[in-house]
Amino acid sequence: MSKGFRNADSTQDMSEKATADQINAILERDRLQAAEAEERRAHGGYGICETCGKPIGEERMAALPTATRCMRCQSEWEQANRP
Numbered sequence: 001m002s003k004g005f006r007n008a009d010s011t012q013d014m015s016e017k018a019t020a021d022q023i024n025a026i027l028e029r030d031r032l033q034a035a036e037a038e039e040r041r042a043h044g045g046y047g048i049c050e051t052c053g054k055p056i057g058e059e060r061m062a063a064l065p066t067a068t069r070c071m072r073c074q075s076e077w078e079q080a081n082r083p
């Protein structure tokens with residue numbers, strides 16, 4: 001019984017580490033994306049999807065000022081770049 005508990009603990013340790021790594025990867029990705037958005041704002045093209053070239057949309061830009069892609073392209077990009 002106690003062995004079973006130990007196994008459960010070590011499994012949880014592993015999943016917590018994996019989660020921390022994933023969070024770091026996501027934070028790094030967000031940081032790069034924010035820097036990219038800042039650059040685009042300085043050079044124009046802010047609020048335009050970098051993938052399809054269409055407006056990202058006021059609502060999305062208000063919710064996520066660092067967005068560089070429209071909702072559709074972002075979700076496709078996230079599926080391709082999942083940590």
Ligand SMILES: [Zn+2]
Binds near residue numbers: 049050051053054
């Ligand atoms: Zn797009």
